[in-house]
Amino acid sequence: MRELVENIARALVDNPDEVKVNMVEGEKSMILELKVAPDDMGKVIGKQGRIAKSIRTVVKAASSKEKKKVVVEIV
Amino acid sequence: MKTLEITAKTVDEAVQTALKELQVDLEQVEVEVLEEPSKGFLGIIGSKMAKVKITVKEDPLDMAKAFLQPILDKLGVKPEIRTSKTDKYYHLSFHGSRLGILIGHRGETLDSLQYLCNLAVNKKLENRVHIILDVENYRQRREETLIKLARKLSDKAKRTGRKVVLEPMSPQERRIIHTALQNDPEIQTFSEGQEPYRKVVISLK
Numbered sequence: 319m320r321e322l323v324e325n326i327a328r329a330l331v332d333n334p335d336e337v338k339v340n341m342v343e344g345e346k347s348m349i350l351e352l353k354v355a356p357d358d359m360g361k362v363i364g365k366q367g368r369i370a371k372s373i374r375t376v377v378k379a380a381s382s383k384e385k386k387k388v389v390v391e392i393v
Numbered sequence: 394m395k396t397l398e399i400t401a402k403t404v405d406e407a408v409q410t411a412l413k414e415l416q417v418d419l420e421q422v423e424v425e426v427l428e429e430p431s432k433g434f435l436g437i438i439g440s441k442m443a444k445v446k447i448t449v450k451e452d453p454l455d456m457a458k459a460f461l462q463p464i465l466d467k468l469g470v471k472p473e474i475r476t477s478k479t480d481k482y483y484h485l486s487f488h489g490s491r492l493g494i495l496i497g498h499r500g501e502t503l504d505s506l507q508y509l510c511n512l513a514v515n516k517k518l519e520n521r522v523h524i525i526l527d528v529e530n531y532r533q534r535r536e537e538t539l540i541k542l543a544r545k546l547s548d549k550a551k552r553t554g555r556k557v558v559l560e561p562m563s564p565q566e567r568r569i570i571h572t573a574l575q576n577d578p579e580i581q582t583f584s585e586g587q588e589p590y591r592k593v594v595i596s597l598k
Contacts, residue, residue, distance in 0.1 A: 322467045329460050329513035350537050366588070369512065372505035373575045380467045 319388055322380055326373055331358035340393075345365050347387040350377070353393075362392055395449040403430055404443045411447040423448045431539040453483050453514050453522045460513045461485070461526075464506065468494055472528075493530050500535060503528060504563060535570050543573040546595050547580045556596035561586070566592050 320339045328334040336355040341348065352373075354362055361368045374390050381388035397415060401407035404426055412419060430443035454476045471485035472495070472497065487495060496503045499506065507526040515521055525532075546557045570593045571582050581598045584591045 319467070322464065323591035325463045326509060326513075330509070330516065369588070374506045375497065375501055376464065376509065379497055380464075380469075380548070382494065383469065 319376070319384075320350060320376065323352055323373065323377060323390060326376065327352055327354060327362055330360045330369065331355065333358055343386075347389060348381075348384075349389045349391060351391050351393045358375060360386065398427070398444065399447065399448045400442045400444045403440060404445060406452060407445040410445065411445065415447065415449060417449055421450055421452070422451055426487045444547060451517065453518065453524065454478070454485065456514045456517060457485055457510050457524050460510055461506070462494075470494060481521070481523055483522055483534055484527065485524065486530075488529060490588065492528045496531055500531065503531065527569050535566070539569045540573045543570045543595070549578040550581060550595050550597060554597060556594055558585075558591045559595070561592050563589070564591075567591065569593075 320341050323339045324337055327337045327339070331337060331354050333355040336353075336358070338353040340351040340353065344347075349369065352362060362371070362373070362385055364372075370390075370392060377390050395415065396410050399407045399411040399414075401410055408424055411516070414420070415422070423555055425448070426443070427446050428441060428444035432442045435576075451540040458474065470487075470489065470492055472489040475486045477487060483501045492563070494502070495506070497505075503526055507524065510526065511522075511524050514524055527533075542559075546559065550557045567584055571584075574580050574582050574595065578598060580595060582593055582595050584593050586592050
């Protein structure tokens with residue numbers, strides 16, 4: 319799941335090397351913290367969060383088989 | 394982007410050599426002539442070779458596939474991908490069984506994948522292209538459903554004399570509703586609200 323977020327984010331930003339995803343696993347949920355270069359924030363959030371929303375939708379689809387709820391946070 | 398500089402006696406010869414080396418067709422590359430050949434004085438002094446620079450244009454369809462493949466793997470699907478191109482529109486359609494996961498609720502996942510794919514591909518290209526993703530003709534089936542819905546709701550508006558407000562839809566889906574009812578003399582349609590919650594309203598004229 320972490321790789322999925324990393325893959326998508328790297329394809330969208332100008333500084334792919336600075337993309338980092340931190341995974342925090344809880345009992346019922348998994349939080350993926352996406353970190354990008356400050357200049358690239360807009361590229362993963364988008365106008366009115368449209369890109370962030372799309373990333374979350376794709377991640378949600380990929381995590382549907384897992385029992386845990388997956389949350390993507392941009393930090 | 395792959396580039397190659399080749400020197401030969403003529404421009405044509407240089408281009409042909411480059412194409413052979415890169416194993417591509419002329420349509421797939423951009424040719425820039427760096428130096429025109431010249432015979433020089435009596436063909437001995439000052440003769441110059443032709444020098445060309447060949448740049449391989451990347452195919453948006455290949456780029457889209459490269460972006461999507463790891464995602465498809467993570468989603469656990471192995472669809473057959475068919476591609477086609479019309480003008481600026483590049484179509485990729487997925488075929489296979491159990492691809493519902495790619496579509497999602499009302500095409501939500503498919504639209505998200507398409508949006509991200511367009512961003513990823515256009516980031517690397519100079520000229521904007523449009524990539525359209527489809528799963529087992531989902532878009533066409535959805536269009537037919539929306540047209541039926543539009544007719545049904547316009548009947549309701551005529552019967553009750555009141556306006557009918559539809560659920561929020563994407564611009565593409567709203568357009569389908571507007572188009573379906575534009576020739577109805579008794580009905581007018583318009584959209585209200587802010588993206589992404591804009592909805593179509595069907596009312597009597």
